[in-house]
Amino acid sequence: MDIRPILSALLRNRTGAVLVGVQVAITLAVIANAFFVIAKRLELVHRPSGNDSANLIFVQSEGYGPEYQHVATMRADLALLRALPGVVAAAPSSSVPESDGGSSSGYLTSPDPKAPVTNANVMEVDPAFLDAYGLKLVAGRKFRPEEYVAEPANNDLPPLVMISESMAKRLYGDAPAVGRPVYDNGGKQGTIIGVVSDMLGSWPRNVRPGPYDIVYHATGGLGRSWRYVVRARLGERDRLIPEIEKRLNEIGNGRAVTWVRPHDFWLLRTFRPDRRMIVFLTTLVVMMTSVTALGIVGLATFHVNARRKQIGTRRALGARRADIVHYFLIENGLLSLAGIVTGALLAWAASGWLASAFQTPPLPAGYVGLAALALLVLGQLAVLWPARRAGAIEPAVATRTL
Amino acid sequence: MLDMQHISKVYRTELVETHALRDLNLTVAEGEFVAVTGPSGSGKTTFLNIAGLLESADGGHYRLDGVDVGSLGDDARARIRNQKIGFIFQGFNLIPDLDVFDNVDVPLRYRGFAARERRARIERALELVGLAARQRHLPSQLSGGQQQRVAIARAIAGEPRFLLADEPTGNLDSLMARQIMDLLGEINRSGTTIVLVTHDPELARRAHRNIHVMDGEVTDLKPFAPRPAGAPVAVA
Ligand SMILES: Nc1ncnc2c1ncn2[C@@H]1O[C@H](COP(=O)(O)OP(=O)(O)OP(=O)(O)O)[C@@H](O)[C@H]1O
Ligand SMILES: [Mg+2]
Numbered sequence: 001m002d003i004r005p006i007l008s009a010l011l012r013n014r015t016g017a018v019l020v021g022v023q024v025a026i027t028l029a030v031i032a033n034a035f036f037v038i039a040k041r042l043e044l045v046h047r048p049s050g051n052d053s054a055n056l057i058f059v060q061s062e063g064y065g066p067e068y069q070h071v072a073t074m075r076a077d078l079a080l081l082r083a084l085p086g087v088v089a090a091a092p093s094s095s096v097p098e099s100d101g102g103s104s105s106g107y108l109t110s111p112d113p114k115a116p117v118t119n120a121n122v123m124e125v126d127p128a129f130l131d132a133y134g135l136k137l138v139a140g141r142k143f144r145p146e147e148y149v150a151e152p153a154n155n156d157l158p159p160l161v162m163i164s165e166s167m168a169k170r171l172y173g174d175a176p177a178v179g180r181p182v183y184d185n186g187g188k189q190g191t192i193i194g195v196v197s198d199m200l201g202s203w204p205r206n207v208r209p210g211p212y213d214i215v216y217h218a219t220g221g222l223g224r225s226w227r228y229v230v231r232a233r234l235g236e237r238d239r240l241i242p243e244i245e246k247r248l249n250e251i252g253n254g255r256a257v258t259w260v261r262p263h264d265f266w267l268l269r270t271f272r273p274d275r276r277m278i279v280f281l282t283t284l285v286v287m288m289t290s291v292t293a294l295g296i297v298g299l300a301t302f303h304v305n306a307r308r309k310q311i312g313t314r315r316a317l318g319a320r321r322a323d324i325v326h327y328f329l330i331e332n333g334l335l336s337l338a339g340i341v342t343g344a345l346l347a348w349a350a351s352g353w354l355a356s357a358f359q360t361p362p363l364p365a366g367y368v369g370l371a372a373l374a375l376l377v378l379g380q381l382a383v384l385w386p387a388r389r390a391g392a393i394e395p396a397v398a399t400r401t402l
Numbered sequence: 403m404l405d406m407q408h409i410s411k412v413y414r415t416e417l418v419e420t421h422a423l424r425d426l427n428l429t430v431a432e433g434e435f436v437a438v439t440g441p442s443g444s445g446k447t448t449f450l451n452i453a454g455l456l457e458s459a460d461g462g463h464y465r466l467d468g469v470d471v472g473s474l475g476d477d478a479r480a481r482i483r484n485q486k487i488g489f490i491f492q493g494f495n496l497i498p499d500l501d502v503f504d505n506v507d508v509p510l511r512y513r514g515f516a517a518r519e520r521r522a523r524i525e526r527a528l529e530l531v532g533l534a535a536r537q538r539h540l541p542s543q544l545s546g547g548q549q550q551r552v553a554i555a556r557a558i559a560g561e562p563r564f565l566l567a568d569e570p571t572g573n574l575d576s577l578m579a580r581q582i583m584d585l586l587g588e589i590n591r592s593g594t595t596i597v598l599v600t601h602d603p604e605l606a607r608r609a610h611r612n613i614h615v616m617d618g619e620v621t622d623l624k625p626f627a628p629r630p631a632g633a634p635v636a637v638a
């Protein structure tokens with residue numbers, strides 16, 4: 001509409017406009033980067049576990065007495081767990097997924113020690129682990145009961161392994177991995193017998209090994225401390241937790257059950273910093289945009305009060321209420337736009353600096369666009385109230401005010 | 403052109419009720435130049451505001467150009483102000499942030515004229531008031547008389563049928579006041595009906611007809627006298 005005279009009037013009253021424009025610019029730069037971080041953290045928190053997480057219970061057992069017999073106790077424990085009503089399946093599991101604790105190892109596709117190494121999360125399990133975690137066999141076959149080695153002589157690569165789909169892709173790309181060899185960095189060879197649907201391994205945030213890169217060994221541990229994964233039937237998890245603790249402790253034999261916990265325990269702990277970051281940044285975004293909105297309301301109110309006579313005169317000369325409201329909407333739109341353009345450049349500069357200083361990924365343009373849109377809409381909503389008050393100024397103000 | 407019957411206006415504040423107009427009756431014919439005089443507080447500005455649709459009357463009937471304006475909505479009244487009425491204020495009421503050209507442009511933009519037509523009208527109006535060379539000056543860079551001439555250009559650029567002026571010379575010295583009155587006379591001779599409020603009987607004498615307002619009523623209707631200069635007068 002009538003942009004040019006509005007712009008020239010605005011340029012003759014720069015001080016307040018510049019302050020609010022700078023405020024819009026800084027807000028844009030901050031919230032664009034905040035949106036990006038929030039989106040990344042949300043994605044992390046909501047990444048699919050791949051297992052039946054809501055029904056999983058983890059148990060840690062610790063042998064301490066001289067009479068403790070590791071293999072016999074494990075066998076008795078698993079028999080008891082599998083027979084408990086409400087338990088779908090149970091298996092030994094050397095570590096808890098998404099707990100930020102576990103072991104990893106390097107794997108090669110060639111015996112040549114100079115060949116590229118792919119790191120993976122190693123999980124020591126028994127043949128029941130697919131049912132216990134709720135995973136699916138994607139290719140090949142499962143471990144057979146007789147292939148499980150309860151007391152391995154060492155930590156070397158066993159002759160048969162199963163791997164996750166992601167790991168299969170890393171090692172062999174789109175070619176079938178079943179039947180292909182893997183090597184440890186000592187040149188020892190194993191054969192991939194099956195590929196398992198992906199679940200998040202020990203370190204959900206890691207890049208190396210990737211969060212879904214897992215190699216499963218059908219071996220028991222060397223130590224006296226061990227863990228089980230128990231999958232409860234829907235709705236039975238919380239009832240089973242104290243029951244499992246009590247029943248396993250009854251088996252005794254110089255060992256103690258150190259904890260029995262739902263999988264949620266680790267999810268809450270592992271992702272607490274991410275949730276806190278999301279809450280903090282969301283609060284920051286709300287506060288900054290509120291202050292900016294107040295700044296816009298304040299400046300517009302000041303302009304309306306300072307121009308009462310001018311507005312009355314415009315009404316006397318034929319402006320409708322809507323024309324006056326539009327005037328302030330356009331004025332604020334121009335102001336916001338100037339702030340937004342400055343802010344977009346600022347956001348890019350800030351993101352570039354962050355990227356080079358902290359190796360963070362660069363800010364995608366979409367987030368700047370999103371923040372710009374949010375600020376523009378918010379700004380127009382904020383100015384609506386003073387603008388409507390301006391529209392209500394009577395034309396008689398033109399003759400009654402000196 | 404203008405026909406007011408039994409117009410009343412009351413201002414109410416918490417403490418007092420002011421009867422600014424009581425039973426005011428007045429008709430103005432097309433092409434007339436009417437001067438309204440009266441003591442301070444007698445209701446002259448109130449009358450002018452109602453005549454110019456800046457305010458509504460509380461009682462009575464007002465027909466402007468054959469239209470009963472009392473029943474019109476806010477937007478319709480704004481359109482009439484924009485198209486049929488030109489306003490000249492005692493305080494000039496120029497918009498300080500806009501230059502001369504943009505000030506004259508204000509009502510034309512609300513009228514929705516195309517840019518080319520607006521430019522032509524602005525240049526013609528500024529030519530008439532003798533300020534064609536000052537288009538890009540700000541109001542603060544002009545003298546009072548020049549500012550009022552800009553305001554007159556703004557009032558006539560849309561070629562209204564009806565021009566209302568509330569003490570247009572009240573803030574000017576006598577020389578400038580005379581120039582403004584000459585300008586208004588010229589505009590009237592081209593066919594525009596003018597109602598002028600003034601304190602100055604000297605200036606009032608230059609109109610066709612004088613109306614005296616006292617306590618919100620017309621007290622003294624002087625007869626329609628031929629203008630001294632013998633110039634042609636259009637009467638509808
Ligand atoms: N908005 C208002 N609220 C209350 N009273 C008002 C208002 N406007 C005018 N009045 C009162 O109405 C009466 C008429 O005022 P008006 O302005 O019409 O007088 P006037 O003849 O123009 O006076 P002046 O020559 O001083 O300009 C006065 O008593 C004035 O105080
Ligand atoms: Mg007055």
